[in-house]
Amino acid sequence: MASLRVLARSSHRALLVPHIAPSHSPACKRSLSTDADGIDKVAVIGAGQMGIGISYVAAKTAGVDVLISDRSAQQITKGLQFVDTLLGKEVKKGKMNNEEANRVRSRIKAASENGLQDGEFAEVDLVVEAVSENLAVKQTIFSQLATHLPPHAILASNTSSISLSTLAASAIDQKTGQSRARQVVGFHFFNPVPVMKLVELIPALQTDPSVLDTARGFAERMGKTVTQSADTPGFISNRLLMPFINEAIIALETGVATKEDIDTTLKLGMNHPMGPLTLADFIGLDTCLSIMEVLMRETGDSKYRPSVLLGRMVSAGYLGKKSGQGFYTYTARPPPPPQKERKDDGTDADPPYGNAEGDVDVGLGRLLLKSIGADKKQ
Numbered sequence: 072m073a074s075l076r077v078l079a080r081s082s083h084r085a086l087l088v089p090h091i092a093p094s095h096s097p098a099c100k101r102s103l104s105t106d107a108d109g110i111d112k113v114a115v116i117g118a119g120q121m122g123i124g125i126s127y128v129a130a131k132t133a134g135v136d137v138l139i140s141d142r143s144a145q146q147i148t149k150g151l152q153f154v155d156t157l158l159g160k161e162v163k164k165g166k167m168n169n170e171e172a173n174r175v176r177s178r179i180k181a182a183s184e185n186g187l188q189d190g191e192f193a194e195v196d197l198v199v200e201a202v203s204e205n206l207a208v209k210q211t212i213f214s215q216l217a218t219h220l221p222p223h224a225i226l227a228s229n230t231s232s233i234s235l236s237t238l239a240a241s242a243i244d245q246k247t248g249q250s251r252a253r254q255v256v257g258f259h260f261f262n263p264v265p266v267m268k269l270v271e272l273i274p275a276l277q278t279d280p281s282v283l284d285t286a287r288g289f290a291e292r293m294g295k296t297v298t299q300s301a302d303t304p305g306f307i308s309n310r311l312l313m314p315f316i317n318e319a320i321i322a323l324e325t326g327v328a329t330k331e332d333i334d335t336t337l338k339l340g341m342n343h344p345m346g347p348l349t350l351a352d353f354i355g356l357d358t359c360l361s362i363m364e365v366l367m368r369e370t371g372d373s374k375y376r377p378s379v380l381l382g383r384m385v386s387a388g389y390l391g392k393k394s395g396q397g398f399y400t401y402t403a404r405p406p407p408p409p410q411k412e413r414k415d416d417g418t419d420a421d422p423p424y425g426n427a428e429g430d431v432d433v434g435l436g437r438l439l440l441k442s443i444g445a446d447k448k449q
């Protein structure tokens with residue numbers, strides 16, 4: 072039976088969303104993990120930029136064991152090397168000693184290829200799915216997780232745009248046929264995870280309130296501030312950001328101003344760290360288009376119509392920084408200088424995040440760090 076309940080624990084304004092009371096099937100009588108302090112072991116599915124960042128912060132800040140899994144063993148190797156790099160920098164900057172870094176590193180382990188089916192996840196309290204943004208792939212994973220994870224485990228997804236209620240519906244134990252939908256929750260981190268302080272928490276319609284509380288508590292253990300969004304397209308973040316970026320593109324295409332003046336107005340007039348067209352280039356114009364299409368399709372509201380220019384640019388392959396051409400032109404980063412620059416205090420001025428070559432995502436990480444001043448603090 073549907074009822075309305077208040078879903079604002081720490082926000083000032085109450086958020087009213089329809090709540091479908093969880094059913095009391097036998098599966099629901101299993102005890103759920105209700106205490107965030109009781110979470111000792113986390114699994115992360117997907118060792119891409121988000122999965123690795125989540126693993127690193129879970130091990131370092133929350134101090135839990137992390138089991139990381141990916142369909143590509145190479146991705147895991149690459150990700151663990153990145154963790155080593157991050158820890159090496161912490162040591163070099165005196166933020167932790169070697170012993171602490173080794174302790175953090177020893178908490179992160181790679182799952183074997185069939186680890187889920189072979190019982191390696193038997194002691195996992197919470198899993199964060201962070202595989203590519205593809206509904207069918209995520210649905211398959213949620214069905215596998217529902218089959219193989221211990222009964223109390225929380226099943227969280229880092230999806231940016233897929234409905235949590237839809238994912239929860241696929242969390243069915245393939246052996247017993249029982250639904251674990253009430254244990255599914257959205258756990259939306261931001262990139263780069265070690266730097267960005269926010270997690271958006273998104274309950275599916277089916278999520279049990281105790282699961283939501285535990286997930287919130289664990290995000291806080293990871294040092295994050297939590298906001299809560301209803302399971303609506305784009306959640307809070309992209310529902311507000313993407314129409315803003317889209318409107319900036321419409322302003323450009325209708326001749327309101329040049330791209331430079333649009334960006335400068337928002338930077339200097341509104342104190343934004345970067346203008347909306349630059350930000351669109353760094354996010355990727357294909358990503359921006361796809362989120363606008365989700366907003367438009369799922370709400371049917373014409374205010375989310377993607378700009379014609381945005382669609383044309385994506386068709387032309389102008390995807391932003393990753394393709395070298397977006398609203399601005401990006402050239403490859405020059406090779407690193409033979410000698411490291413020295414900071415005023417005489418220490419090496421290494422980039423705080425990423426490798427010397429710098430791929431697109433790490434480039435975004437650096438830019439974000441710079442934009443919030445974290446490059447200087449670290």
Ligand SMILES: NC(=O)c1ccc[n+]([C@@H]2O[C@H](COP(=O)([O-])OP(=O)(O)OC[C@H]3O[C@@H](n4cnc5c(N)ncnc54)[C@H](O)[C@@H]3O)[C@@H](O)[C@H]2O)c1
Pocket residue numbers: 116117118119120121122140141142143146201202203204205208212229230231232259260261262
């Ligand atoms: N990149 C961002 O800024 C950002 C921010 C917030 C949320 N997200 C979300 O996080 C998720 C991951 O994004 P990302 O940027 O880390 O992507 P990514 O492409 O860097 O990594 C995805 C990883 O998933 C792995 N993978 C794909 N299918 C798999 C499967 N069936 N089983 C196991 N592993 C599989 C891939 O090998 C890859 O390592 C997506 O849902 C995305 O929407 C991304």
